[in-house]
Amino acid sequence: MTDSTTIDRRDVADDPPIVALLKQYDADLTEALPDGYTPGRFKSVCINLVRATPALLNVDPMSFIASVLMSAQMGLEPGPPLGLCWVIPRRNKGRLEASFQLGYQGLRQLAYRSDRVSLIEARIVHEGDDFDFGYGRGGANWSHKPTGEPERDWTDVYCAAYLVNGAEPFEVMSKAEVLAHRNRYVPDWSKSKAWKDQEAEMARKTVTAKLCRQLPMNVEFRTALAVDGSTPRELVPDLAGLVALEAVAEEENTDA
Numbered sequence: 001m002t003d004s005t006t007i008d009r010r011d012v013a014d015d016p017p018i019v020a021l022l023k024q025y026d027a028d029l030t031e032a033l034p035d036g037y038t039p040g041r042f043k044s045v046c047i048n049l050v051r052a053t054p055a056l057l058n059v060d061p062m063s064f065i066a067s068v069l070m071s072a073q074m075g076l077e078p079g080p081p082l083g084l085c086w087v088i089p090r091r092n093k094g095r096l097e098a099s100f101q102l103g104y105q106g107l108r109q110l111a112y113r114s115d116r117v118s119l120i121e122a123r124i125v126h127e128g129d130d131f132d133f134g135y136g137r138g139g140a141n142w143s144h145k146p147t148g149e150p151e152r153d154w155t156d157v158y159c160a161a162y163l164v165n166g167a168e169p170f171e172v173m174s175k176a177e178v179l180a181h182r183n184r185y186v187p188d189w190s191k192s193k194a195w196k197d198q199e200a201e202m203a204r205k206t207v208t209a210k211l212c213r214q215l216p217m218n219v220e221f222r223t224a225l226a227v228d229g230s231t232p233r234e235l236v237p238d239l240a241g242l243v244a245l246e247a248v249a250e251e252e253n254t255d256a
Helices: 016-024 026-032 039-052 054-058 061-074 104-113 175-185 193-197 199-212 219-227 239-252
Strands: 085-092 095-102 117-126 130-136 139-145 154-163 170-174
Touching: 016 026, 016 039, 016 061, 026 039, 026 061, 039 054, 039 061, 054 085, 054 095, 061 085, 061 095, 061 219, 095 104, 095 219, 104 117, 104 199, 104 219, 117 199, 130 154, 139 154, 139 170, 154 175, 154 199, 170 175, 170 199, 175 199, 193 199, 199 219
Parallel strands: none
Antiparallel strands: 085 095, 117 154, 130 139, 154 170
């Protein structure tokens, strides 16, 4: 029997690269991990991720470890059950790598950390719902009365926020706009389990990410948006250093 921080070879057999890197970069990880996040806990998160998604065993090991490190530095636990962020295998020019992906709930958590957002939430509009919106001099005016039949197909998704200064940012996207965004920024979306099984949740993330760019953001929040969808290939010692990856993130784009 093994504890949560011990790699059971029966579970992750044929995975010497990741195991070796965890040992090789133990000192670097200890320095880069935020206060309260021990190397043992980091190792446990890595093990749980590869157990949940065995395909991660075949990705470039450094991209995997660096992606998990990103999540630790942002204080967002990757994977289920919370879905704050994800580490996803993605093929790039024939090479399988790990990419860091924010989740809808992770975006909301980062927004609340700014202390200037009192509420932010995205909702799905289904066929038959009473939904209307418009824009005036005072900002957006919208109303939504669901029919209570969520099994119907969805038509739109919107996100509304309330700031402590009284501002009420609002964004809405039609299903066609969301899918066009997906097709543009996620060329391999047909192989994405998230888009296949949780399309509505991914739509909520897409519109929330769009709205978040209107919100007051601290360095942590701005950095998270910059690296969403990126593939880190080196260990960065602190969260502020992740801003250097912004150019890479912009080039690779995101499935936000």
